[in-house]
Amino acid sequence: METKATVIRDQDSDTAELRINMGPQHPATHGVFRMVLTLDGERVVNVEPHIGYLHRGSEKLSEGENFQQITTLFDRLDYISNFNNEWVYVRVLERAMEVEIPERAEFIRIILGELNRVASHFLFYGTYGLDIGAMNPVMIGFRERERIQALFEGVSGARMMHNYFRVGGVKEDLPDGFVPAVNILLDQLKRGYEDARNTLTESEIFIERTAGIGKLGPEKTLDYGVTGPVLRAAGVDYDIRKADPYSMYSQLDFKIPLGSHGDCYDRYMVRMLEIEQSINIIEQCVANLPEGPIQGKVPRILRPPEGDFFVHGENPRGDLGVYLVSAGGTVRPYRLKIRGPSFSNLMALSSMMEGAYLADSTVILGSLDIVLGEVDR
Amino acid sequence: MSTDNFNQYVTEEFETKTRDLLTDSSPDIQPVFGELGIICNRSDISSVCKLLKDDPEISMKYLRSISVVDWVEHMEVVYHLSSIEHMNRIVVKVKIPLEDLRVDSVINVWAGADWHEREGHDLFGIEFIGHPDMAPLILYEGFEGFPGRKSFEIPSQETLYGD
Known part of the structure; x- marks a missing residue:
């Protein structure tokens, strides 16, 4: 080396x-x-x-685990948005086994998944500020994220590695007082979001450092398979929650923020506006959270039928896909391939960075918001 | 009960269009679990992918991933394609015999095939012809064996670190 x-x-x-x-x-x-x-x-x-410094062989390891055990491996892929990872994994089994999920469980999943998106974007906000040399954002970002993590700990028992989603539903019902706690949290998050916006969004130094830097047009982003906020910052309207709706997303009212320049500032802005939209989604779900069971009818031992299944979902970083090859009648997957959004987004790094100043290299890398746990798997 | 979890990605119209487009290479086309599965000859993969991408109505501009599956008797490379404009999905599969683990690279069709193919080379030892750089991506240089394959045994703690 x-x-x-x-x-x-x-x-x-x-x-x-x-x-x-x-x-x-x-x-x-x-x-x-x-x-x-x-x-x-x-x-x-x-x-x-x-890349590859964090390669743990999650795909190979999963071939030796039972279907229920693999959720824990997914927690450790993109360790900033654990709920979203688990969600895609349980959905691939639900699709294979045609499990129907009760409405309450779907709402719980959306609330937690969107809160996780907010937490992830706040973390991006903090670290991105730090990449550029601003010290304040990291305090605000981590403060807000920690509030969300505390709520997650109340729900699942763990700050990060939740292992809470199950095939057919979730592990256990929400704790008492969850709904008022979320309402208080949302108020705090909105104030935190205002703080965040006032600190960076209109800061002249920040705009000078990010606007027009690391540009990538819609054609090139698509060619590289870039997804998530980086794709939408280039003006391509592709969000799986709208384009290929899953769970209850088609019944919820939200917008997909789009950029137009495809530069670092637009990527930042898309994520910030997504925080607003996610808070909006959570509010709708909390107001309409139905009573009822949290677990659908699922056999005790999971044996998906023979065949191969591909399911994807919109993670904070983009399109996370799981390709499950099932031999039929077995309790373990024959092959499990994980398509991580950070992996594809990182591929476009060279074409963004070539020709830029050295001082902008961290600005460009930070704007991709990669998580190496998912790149290396 | 939500209804969104079992989306279908193939319409009859889309299926006929794809069939018409690919008559020359005559691959096996069938809808499988809501997606359109194409089993393609090894020599045709590059041209089939190019046709699927360039056709304005099918427009598979988005290569989602390339996966390799070890079926012990043979290998299989699976391409997950999708279009951004329409909610259509295509899965292209190529069977690769063990004696000759080679297949044409699709890097000229989608630039995003780059790392997916390198990963397939790292973990399964498939050679993608026409790929400019097949250096190890996920594994370190000098790693022996192909850890993705079924025949690969995960070494014990003792072998790795001694007693």
């Missing part, structure tokens, strides 16, 4: 190219991501991303 900077002198011209290594232990890489940048002066001419 190259750890020192090396100078490569081009024989034909007078300029010298400089190769520097960034990561894997670098605070701005958001985990264990390494990239080798080739610089010409202050411009980046080439980016060589290296």
Whole structure:
């Protein structure tokens, strides 16, 4: 591994190219991501991303686990939005086994999934501010996220690795006083959102650092399979909750925020507006939360039929898909492939960063909001 | 009870259109679990993908993922395609014999095939012909074996770290 900077002198011209290594232990890489940048002066001419430092073989491991046990592996993929991961995994089994889910369970899932999206975007807000050099946002972002995590702990017993969603429903009913607690939380989050907006959104320094940086147009984003806020920032209206609705999303009233420039500022803005929309969704669900069972009819031992099934859902980072190949009659998957949104989003990094200033490299990487647990799996 | 969980991604019209488009390579086309499954010859994969992407009405512009499945007697590469404009989904499958683990790369059709193919090479040892860089992506350089395959045994703690 190259750890020192090396100078490569081009024989034909007078300029010298400089190769520097960034990561894997670098605070701005958001985990264990390494990239080798080739610089010409202050411009980046080439980016060589290296991933795999967090590869735990989740796909291979899942072939040796029972279907019920695999939820825990999904918690550890995108460890910022655990509920959303679990949700996609249980849905692939529900589709395979044609399980019907009671309405209350669906509403609980939406409330928790959207709260998780808000928490994830607040974390992005905090760390993105830090990437750029603003110290305030990280305080606001983590403060708001911690409020949500505390509520999750009350529901599932764990701050992050919840293991709460089950095939056919959820593990147990919501604790007493959940609805008033969510209402108080939403009020706090709205105030926190105002704080967040006042600190960064209209800050001139922030706009100067992000607007027009790391541009990626709609054609290219689609070509790379980029999804989530990065795709929508380029103006492509593709959100799985609308385009291929699952759960109860088609009955809820919400909008999909879109950007137009496809730059870092638009990516930031799309995420911030999504916080608003998610709070709106949670409010609708809490107001209409029905009584009733939280678990559908599911056999004690899960044995999906033979065949292969693909299910996807809208994670805070984009399109998370699970491809399950079932041999039929077995209690373990034959093959489980995880299509992580961060994995595909990261592929577009080179084309965003080439030609940019070195100082903007962390700004561009931060705007993708990657989680390495999901890139490496 | 919600009804959204069992969406169908194939209409009859869409199926006929796809059939008409791919008459030359005559692959096996069937709707499977709500998606349109295409079992394609190994030599045709690149051209079939290009047709599916470029046709304005089918417009499979979004390559969701490339997965490799080890069926022990043979390998299978599975392409999940989707269109952004319409809610249509296609699954293209290619069977690859064990004696010759090669298939054409689709990186010229979708740039996003890049890392998916490298991952397939890392974990299953499939060679994607025409891919510019097949260096290890997820595994470290010098790793021996293909951990995705069924024949790969996860080494014990003792083997990895000693006593």
